[in-house]
Amino acid sequence: MTKVSLNGTVLAESNDTVMVENNHYFPPSSVNTSLFSDSNTSTVCPWKGTASYYNATIDGTTVNDVAWYYPKASDKAKSIEGYIAFYKNKVTIE
Template structure:
């Protein structure tokens, strides 16, 4: 599975390593290949997953604001519902193409 931004692979992982939640593929943080994640002040709390941490991605000198998000400490019930611990896994904005 690859996450591609403007023709550049920014994350890549085996399909078995990603987790599909509500139509979004969540990648392990170690799968980031290009760019630097910078914590964003954007706040969001999902009613069933918990507090999200947004990140901007700096790639080739350009900052892509709030391009990724993760749930550092999802609710235990969310982990149970998903069936896997997705703590810290990254999902990407729809402007990022995700696929094989």
């Protein structure tokens, strides 16, 4: 079981993550998206496509761009389309 937490609050937990470039991508159903808000940030990966980002708010404190996902992944990255990954320097992954 892989679990992601922020300040003691669990953001995601799953046995079914997909590893890509040393990042766990979590199925959307395993993520507590009620703690998330959309970020205005986006980036482009040459082989995965355009990533969108989430901010997370815990106890009134917001951490910007804590997670990212590919809403329309390229053909080479379809296995992670819609799955959510987290920045290791902003959360605890165990």
